Amino acid sequence: MPRGVKEVLNMKPRLKGYGSYNVIGKTVEEIRKSKGIKQGRFIAMLQSRGLDINPSSYSKLEGQIRNASDIEVYHIAAALGVPMEKLFKAVSD
Secondary structure (H helix, E strand, O other): OOHHHHHHHOOOOOOOOOOOOOOOHHHHHHHHHHOOOOHHHHHHHHHHOOOOOOHHHHHHHHOOOOOOOHHHHHHHHHHHOOOHHHHOHHHHO
């Protein structure tokens, strides 16, 4: 089994439902998991880009229980290697 597929299968499922404070959280989580990136590693990637974010705050962003700032959207898209517009797919569907 390819490495990326195995890592996706080992991702923890979301225990709580999604909130309604932002529109990107669920999409960010889906893209991150599809790339086989665990949350802790992704947070480290964001921090290495200069984004001041902690695990609790990031988890709340993905869970859509807090707002996402424009600078967070920028860094998240860049770290995932996708255009920012892709994070807003829930709005455009």
